[in-house]
Amino acid sequence: MSDSEDPSVGPRVYRVPDGDDRERATCPECGFIAYENPRIVVGVVARADDERILLCRRAIPPRIGYWTLPAGYMELNETAEAGACREAYEEARANLKLTGLLAVYSLARIHQVQLIYRAVLTDPHVEAGPESQEVGLFHYSELPWDELAFPTVKWALQHDHQAHMEGHGQAFANPTTEED
Amino acid sequence: MSDSEDPSVGPRVYRVPDGDDRERATCPECGFIAYENPRIVVGVVARADDERILLCRRAIPPRIGYWTLPAGYMELNETAEAGACREAYEEARANLKLTGLLAVYSLARIHQVQLIYRAVLTDPHVEAGPESQEVGLFHYSELPWDELAFPTVKWALQHDHQAHMEGHGQAFANPTTEED
Ligand SMILES: [Zn+2]
Ligand SMILES: [Zn+2]
Known part of the structure; x- marks a missing residue:
């Protein structure tokens, strides 16, 4: 999200991926998971x-x-x-x-x-x-x-x-x- | 790319975005640009x-x-x-x-x-x-x-x-x- 110029594309839906313990930004179109770090x-x-x-x-x-x-x-x-x-x-x-x-x-x-x-x-x-x-x-x-x-x-x-x-x-x- | 579990989705095509000075991983499906940092x-x-x-x-x-x-x-x-x-x-x-x-x-x-x-x-x-x-x-x-x-x-x-x-x-x- 913070890395995108356009908030209407890319990872923007937050859910907990399998095997993870916290929500990550996921792209609803292509399924890409963005592991955002500092x-x-x-x-x-x-x-x-x-x-x-x-x-x-x-x-x-x-x-x-x-x-x-x-x-x-x-x-x-x-x-x-x-x-x-x-x-x-x-x-x-x-x-x-x-x-x-x-x-x-x-x-x-x-x-x-x-x-x-x-x-x-x-x-x-x-x-x-x-x-x-x-x-x-x-x-x-x-x-x-x-x-x-x-x-x-x-x-x-x-x-x-x-x-x-x-x-x-x-x-x-x-x-x-x-x-x- | 390095953040995705699946290399066939998400930002994976490298090109130089407008106004930038180096190649970034871009998703060909949704246009999301991943500014990958350490x-x-x-x-x-x-x-x-x-x-x-x-x-x-x-x-x-x-x-x-x-x-x-x-x-x-x-x-x-x-x-x-x-x-x-x-x-x-x-x-x-x-x-x-x-x-x-x-x-x-x-x-x-x-x-x-x-x-x-x-x-x-x-x-x-x-x-x-x-x-x-x-x-x-x-x-x-x-x-x-x-x-x-x-x-x-x-x-x-x-x-x-x-x-x-x-x-x-x-x-x-x-x-x-x-x-x-
Ligand atoms: Zn996407
Ligand atoms: Zn995409």
Whole structure:
């Protein structure tokens, strides 16, 4: 349902499939069962050499004109880390090096899990991609708190600041010798 | 496609939808477009008071008879943390308290991202749920390394051991005052 552009086609009738324990969206025309699961958003708090933080002003709904972190849906056939780097390039033409996982936020009501990484820009040049009106680099004290697009952007900026000030351990990722 | 029990129905023809930049599975009968994204597996390395680690011997394919950590697909309308606790109860009747995120593993080829938490058992009683043949508690030195179900189980056990020995920071989660 949430994946379809058109609510009048595709899986839209909820019933419990044989052998399952909860209702799933089923297509009454073709019988296809959609096992809907939360979707992963990958994003990044990227800092320049002078510690300014990269934000993008949204050119697309929702929240057009508000500032956000580079982030978007993780695609098939990429790692979470590769997805975060891809989004940073698509939205801000940013080239960066990830330095660890900052946070995992569960947004149960909107069926999202956000994986937010920390990063440093490897090239100071950034510019707006097609989904951004403009990009900006902000010192923490100058962040546009009143014009942030989503609560999770605020959470991530505050957590990144806390991590930056206190030092910060991080979750493990795939062992590099045994990558998928 | 990967979500359907029956490959002859539902989204199975790949084409690039209008306004998109990559091929998506589309149903030729009803026109439904499946935006397939990686699925999230939530799991847990849980330790008892005596530091033994909880494993389950699988009663279902794949890898029947091999040992695994409590883990499974995250469902809609739950947080990652709630999903990890749910799986521990379903597979091992375990009650536990999460102590932080251990690792994020991207398994790009099989379209999974695994979120593995650390936990302590709050009740020493555990027993096999319907998807487990038996459950066991093992000291690290006694783990059944040759009978583990999946590489990620080995990764998580090794990372948990490393975290246990060295101390270990962890990723942030939703601020508790602003949970979704
Ligand atoms: Zn259909
Ligand atoms: Zn169809």
